[in-house]
Amino acid sequence: MTLIFATLLITLLTLTIATIVIYFKRAFTYWKRKGVPSPIPRIPFGTATNIILQKSTFAEELKNIYEEYKNKGFKYAGFYFLTRPVLLVFDPELIKHILVKDFEHFSDHGTYLNEESDPLTGNLLCLKGLKWKNLRAKLTPTFTSGKMKMMFQTLLDCTNEIKNVMNKTVESNECIDIKETVGRITTDIIGSCAFAIECNSLNNPNSEFRKYGKKVFEVEGVQAIKCFLSLCFPSILHFFNAALIQKDVTNFFMGVVKEAVDYRETNNIIRKDFMHLLIQLRNNVEIRDEDDVGSIRQTGITSKSEIGKSLTMSELAAQAFVFFLAGFETSSTALTFCFYELVANLDVQEELRKEIKDILGKYNDKLTYEAMVEMTYMDKCISEAFRKHPPSSFLRRECSKAYTFPATDLTIEKGTMVLLPTFGIHRDPKYYPNPEKFDPERFNPENKAKRPPFTWLPFGGGPRICIGYRFAWMQMKVVLAVLLKDYKFTLNPKTETPLVLNPKNFLLGIRGGLWLNVEKV
Numbered sequence: 001m002t003l004i005f006a007t008l009l010i011t012l013l014t015l016t017i018a019t020i021v022i023y024f025k026r027a028f029t030y031w032k033r034k035g036v037p038s039p040i041p042r043i044p045f046g047t048a049t050n051i052i053l054q055k056s057t058f059a060e061e062l063k064n065i066y067e068e069y070k071n072k073g074f075k076y077a078g079f080y081f082l083t084r085p086v087l088l089v090f091d092p093e094l095i096k097h098i099l100v101k102d103f104e105h106f107s108d109h110g111t112y113l114n115e116e117s118d119p120l121t122g123n124l125l126c127l128k129g130l131k132w133k134n135l136r137a138k139l140t141p142t143f144t145s146g147k148m149k150m151m152f153q154t155l156l157d158c159t160n161e162i163k164n165v166m167n168k169t170v171e172s173n174e175c176i177d178i179k180e181t182v183g184r185i186t187t188d189i190i191g192s193c194a195f196a197i198e199c200n201s202l203n204n205p206n207s208e209f210r211k212y213g214k215k216v217f218e219v220e221g222v223q224a225i226k227c228f229l230s231l232c233f234p235s236i237l238h239f240f241n242a243a244l245i246q247k248d249v250t251n252f253f254m255g256v257v258k259e260a261v262d263y264r265e266t267n268n269i270i271r272k273d274f275m276h277l278l279i280q281l282r283n284n285v286e287i288r289d290e291d292d293v294g295s296i297r298q299t300g301i302t303s304k305s306e307i308g309k310s311l312t313m314s315e316l317a318a319q320a321f322v323f324f325l326a327g328f329e330t331s332s333t334a335l336t337f338c339f340y341e342l343v344a345n346l347d348v349q350e351e352l353r354k355e356i357k358d359i360l361g362k363y364n365d366k367l368t369y370e371a372m373v374e375m376t377y378m379d380k381c382i383s384e385a386f387r388k389h390p391p392s393s394f395l396r397r398e399c400s401k402a403y404t405f406p407a408t409d410l411t412i413e414k415g416t417m418v419l420l421p422t423f424g425i426h427r428d429p430k431y432y433p434n435p436e437k438f439d440p441e442r443f444n445p446e447n448k449a450k451r452p453p454f455t456w457l458p459f460g461g462g463p464r465i466c467i468g469y470r471f472a473w474m475q476m477k478v479v480l481a482v483l484l485k486d487y488k489f490t491l492n493p494k495t496e497t498p499l500v501l502n503p504k505n506f507l508l509g510i511r512g513g514l515w516l517n518v519e520k521v
Contacts, residue, residue, distance in 0.1 A: 046080025110398025
């Protein structure tokens, strides 16, 4: 009897393993059946083994595939995240179709969305279809250049404490982790502009905003599994009605937003910041600006009636939440890499400092919105930093209905994930000769005109271009102007060189941090 049971158990186990192997092998022929080249997938991780085991970053893996297959003349290639097929698109003309010309087929990011159990996912980044379209039309006028000018002084006031912090660093002759430093600055800026709260992260790195903001990006244990499922198999999370964002994070941000809104409305407080604009939308007050008509037109909205009803408290909180996350983490990442290039190219740092001082001299040494706009060499430096080190190394779109790529035989089905490998495109010598060199003059008008469109994509493109890119740009310019005006930065030996990207970071990150020396100028 025992022998029979053991034989049955072995047979069942063998059949199970055989079934699994057959399933994987069949799944891994998906791109071959479509005539799409791809690296050889391996059970069980497909072609994402190094990413999943955190041996390499998304940026580096996708760049390797980009270089291998584009150099062979292909416009796209296949990829497998476990058994989920993903299409990597390389060609700028096809990218233009995805982001703009055939946007109706690729209008969604394909990120996890569950407003019932995970209300903060009801933000502009995650929303889909008509609901995204309506909300985008509501929010677009809050990010025009006129609204940025309105928020400028609030933003600038958040940098007042930075001089004290820098002076203490100089006096103590200590080095600083620039990612942590600019992360505190951007936390204070976004906390003030989005929530009207003085976070004081510069003096208190353990402030609640800093704590919960950083926690969102902690992906370990159960949280790592949920993030993994949200990328590969979001239907599993939907089946269990699971929340991707940690409950304490949700409670904190929902509570802060409700408290801020109630306080302002009860006391009739008006403040020139993002929260005030959101409250106006909640109260169905139409927001207009000299350049909002064109912005609304870009989303495809043709009349106010299409925009729909006012924001609910949960929707308001979700927008404030994503604005906070994008504003502090993405901007601090971009600033970190910008500082790396400025310490690796001290001549560029000196030229930028000269521009800052020369222009501020025209404005009685005061940083105004108009002065900031005049800093065009700074624009070039930031553009080149984004080119070499885009914080998000790829753009993601989900095919919403079957689509055949122009001048090809390739048709993809609804639900197919499409990735645009920004990191690889930005380092393609065809578009950027000697791509490892940091050269701000790549972004002078003449050189920009020589490049094909859609070969510089740090903020995306088309109707789903990052809605807050103007704010991010303004924030970065203010931080750079404030710091570089009075301080010189050099690389500290504590920094690991050459730089190694951290495979544990979702956004582009430096392993071990970027440590800099600071001295007064």
